[in-house]
Amino acid sequence: MKLTDYKQPSVTTDIVIFTIREDELKVLLVKRGIEPFKDKWAIPGGFAKFNESLDDAAKRELEEETGMKDVYLEQLYTFGKVDRDPRGRVITVSYMALVNSDKINLKASTDVKEAKWFNVKKLPSLAFDHKEILEYSLKRLKWKFEYTLVGFSLLPDKFRISELQNIYEIVFDKKFDKRNFSKKVHSLNILKEVGIVKDVNFRPPKLYKLKSNVSEIVNII
């Protein structure tokens, strides 16, 4: 029996790309330029090439959409219902990326008319089962924020405590007490002071970097 004796499903990777802009948690969606679901919004993604790993396929898609490399990227879940794509049997391996949106250059491609950031609380109707994928991603995102240090990947290299707190407040959609937040972060012993902000018309805040040798799993909130 050879591999080609089996009629095989097609495999795509879909990348849920999160960022924070305008003090909101946003996700990148693309408007489809082709059928099926032409003109519907969808999570960016595409077919995995035969000779590239799934991780590489996800990285490639991410770079095609945003021009960014070397960002936080994590596999989430593989969606494999038989009828999830009207073109035929397609399974999709979903990934989540966290990007610092300042540097991003959105691109269009042949299959895509338009790409746009959407507030995760104000999503349009989505193609395929992408609503389900997005809901799953949001849960995982919050989990990751609570138990690991991924939050730092949304910040520039040097940041102030208030910027860090702001990101947590946006993702969890609630306010934290700044004394408790600061105390907790400092007690983790993961930050290094690297200067202060200048030219602000208030007390100059300290700037921090994440220490380089920090282990991944830390309960931050």
Added chain:
Amino acid sequence: MKLTDYKQPSVTTDIVIFTIREDELKVLLVKRGIEPFKDKWAIPGGFAKFNESLDDAAKRELEEETGMKDVYLEQLYTFGKVDRDPRGRVITVSYMALVNSDKINLKASTDVKEAKWFNVKKLPSLAFDHKEILEYSLKRLKWKFEYTLVGFSLLPDKFRISELQNIYEIVFDKKFDKRNFSKKVHSLNILKEVGIVKDVNFRPPKLYKLKSNVSEIVNII
């Protein structure tokens, strides 16, 4: 462009089946009857059929190996390196199952010479990238035990507290204080008393059932 214009990877599901026997955490492995890796131990699995969902494929594999249905089954991670299978491009969607091993009837099949339970601390050399898959599964298993109630799926319907504690001690490979363990479990308010054990030559222990309306995420240890 049609789906069939893409040369597609093949898709398998592999099921890491855990149980507790002889006071040890064990995993079910099969000895391969065919090439590649003939006579090597491997995680049970197989090709997903074209018209069955990934979850259904995993359930089918599980039933083929163990004869069991309706057990705890969860998708873990999808392994997609280009060279992970010498036969060609194969990606595998891994699943984890937790079974109560009393009822199990191991079966052999055409592709499999032999199936056997292995202590997770004494594993043989494994085919493909199955070592990596198993290590990942073990991490996830421990995580799930810590933060959810999956542990109960390794127990019979009615159980005593000491049996529950025993399972946690085996999975985490450490002892817990029985006063604290009992206090914690009772404080969660997830158990219902359903009788006592008879015919034991010591103080008869109470039997419990998991309450039916219990929500999933509970930090148990």
Added chain:
DNA sequence: ACAAAAGTGTTGAGAGTACACCCATGC
């Protein structure tokens, strides 16, 4: 002096951990 955000300490409640003795049964 005023506006703006930065920075910082104390207290109380609840959860987790350490620890040892008596109880109910069968033989």
Added chain:
DNA sequence: GCATGGGTGTACTCTCAACACTTTTGT
């Protein structure tokens, strides 16, 4: 009465949550 596992309470520590005022800078 003895062997076996079952069942239970207290004290300490640590973490989390609530809460408000002073500091530093630019204008």
